[in-house]
Amino acid sequence: MSSIPRPGFHRNLLWLVLAAALGLPLLFNVRQAVAQRPTPSDDEVNAVAHQLYCPVCENIPLDVCPTQACAQWRDLIRQKLADGWSEQQIKDYFVVQYGDRVLAEPPRRGLNWVVYVLPPLIILGGGILIFFVLRRMRAGRPASAAMKARQDLSLPPEEEEYVRRLEEELRNRER
């Protein structure tokens, strides 16, 4: 720990609560536990922490959050890992303690399914709509004279057509 005062305690009551709940007693426990068992490495702790979010620091994964409260959460994860808990057990523990919002994504149940199902449905619907609109437009109105004239122009062999198109576009670039 560094000597400078760490941030946050004063800023949010929640942090205080968190710190009180997990704070000093926990630190002692962790140090003891670590002393007794093979210490889980920082990488092992971060692998779990990366999938979790604390309720205070919005949208910052726990493994990179610099606040004191999050450091204590990571210590808690280390302790649980040392106690032989699995990744899933630890995640479940945090969910029970602090609710679904500690997970990086809403758990797939109940209303939460809407978050997963709605976007693909809308995109699919959009795709179908576009397909039908295009088909209807293609089958629809007769082409105007101008259109027909341009159609006739646009059919010569590929290379000539490309040169013609390029030149025409360069000439008519003004709009």
Added chain:
Amino acid sequence: MLANFGYSVLVITFLLCLYGAGTAIYGGLKKELRWVKSARSAMLLTFPLITLSALSIILLLLTNHYEVQFVYEVTSNSMPLYLKVTALWGGQAGSLVFWCWLMSAFASAVTLRKWDRDIEFLPWVIVVAMVTLAFFLGLIIFVENPFARFWAGPNGEQIVSFLQPAGAALLTPPDGKGLNPLLRHPGMIIHPPMLYLGFVSFVIPFSFAFAALVTGRTDDRWIRLTRRWTLVAWLFLSLGLLLGGRWAYDVLGWGGYWGWDPVEIAAFMPWLTGTAFLHSVMIQEKVGLFKRWNMILIILTYDLVIFGTFLTRSGVLSSVHAFAQSAIGPLFFTFIGLTFAVSLALVLTRWNDLRSEGQMHSLLSREALFLVNNLLFIGILVVCFWGVIFPLVSELFTGQKVTVGPPFYNRATAPLFAGLLLLMGVAPLSAWHHSTARTLGKAIWKPFAVSLLVLVILFANGMRSPGALIGFWLAAYAACVTLYEYGRGVLSRHRTAHESYPTALVRLIARNRRRYGGYIIHLGVVLMAIGIIGMGIFQTSTQGTIRQGQSLTLGEYTLTYNSLAEFDTPDGRNVARAVVTIDKNGKFLAELHPRRDYYYESQQPMTIPGVRSTIEGDIYALLVDWQPISSQGATFKIYNNPLINWLWLGGLVFILGTLVAAWPDREREAQRAAAPRQASVPGKASA
């Protein structure tokens, strides 16, 4: 007093906006030019007025008037001059004033153009600008007052109010809290202005669309008039997003540049609809299709701009309670709802006028592919919008708060982005009107074959990740097609006009800036995609606590901890700076200085990485923790971020391409000014 002056000016400007909007509507409906001219004068007057008010805030900031709450929140005695000035957009109230200032500048500039045959648009353009401005000024005056002051009440309590409460005396703290240290970075100083410039300049094309709807001139005149505005808006928004990413990478100390945070998404959403709009207006100009869709896109962009401004500054979407309690949230939503409803109602009343002029010939034609492009952009928008909104929905219906984080967005948007890369490799080769599988196939096979070669090489070199193989192949394919398009153009000019290759290339770009500038943008996107895929799939990291002289290993790299120094700086920071060396396979590579700055005033730490950058990637070292007394042990985290610099390089190319596409063309302007008013003639335009 300066605060009173600044506030009074804002109130006058607010009233002026209401007057301007009223007279513009009256003048527009009655077709009386003198009313419109009066509204225009009001519009032009807003700029110097808001300038005065903004200058008042800047003066207050510079002269340390800590009795003003905003000044207290964002500055302190120890802050350097330039930071005190830029602190104007360091807090919500000031940044709203800054927003209004930019808005009035852009709106004034647009009313100063030669209107000639488009004069009927003018009143409605003014109405949109004035109503938007009035809304934001209203927010500042009634809700987020940057001139509110601290008062000591008769019973010793502290009151924040603009006007002096009865029996209260002005309270002046000796020092301010100082700007959030995260915002004291060059990237953060120019990032918000860029974003805001992007936001406000998107209001201009919307105002013309609105004018077109009201006046019934629903041909593509409004699109042609605002083409450059749209590109400029898009340029600034892109720059803002890129700078924001770079800032996050340099300052936030988590080894990444984009975290799918609601604030980031807020700025990204109008960019998505804006990009879709930039593509789809070409269909309307070229073949007269999808007029209604373009209207809807620009309306969406406008409202997403307002939504983005709201989200980036307030953050109240984090919970239902914060939203309900904030005065600003419901006001924003009402404004967004009203403007959306009114605009949509206008589109519906003009529904028949907005019928397509042309027709679709082939499902493989460029116009059809552009439509698929729009679907993909809107798809990404749906994912983003829903992801940002869902936590609120969930809390509202179940009481349960949820986080919608990066895994959700990455999974949902990756296939859509891949689709866009694929389209970038198909659409440029398809023709307007007619394209069959045969003609398209003929054009595609050469670049396709080359890109397959890239795939084979990657596979032979041991790359096995399916995501990376698909991603890199798509990027290679899109790059091949874009370069092939350049090659074909240059060759054909070389052959037909007998120009040398370099001349042919320069002329090709100069004579169709929009298309070839667009292709440069595509190349930029390809480079960025390479960086994003490289970083996203191959990033590795490790963390460990080591003593002096000990090492931490990540793949072929080792980090050795040499020393650590802790010291105070004159600007109120405590700095802990480590010296580490990075070796690759035992060979010295670089000395890095990861550090942790602690700001005493704001009691906030900031993690500054030590980075070694090459085109291969970055070695990015963070000082996570350290033992202060003996300086013996310190915790470091190292990231290997492969190909990340391709992202920044691609960003530069991207911006260059946008500049090429948007650069004014004097000759063309002159021709356009001389041309008589005409309805859209499909086929005459160039894409």
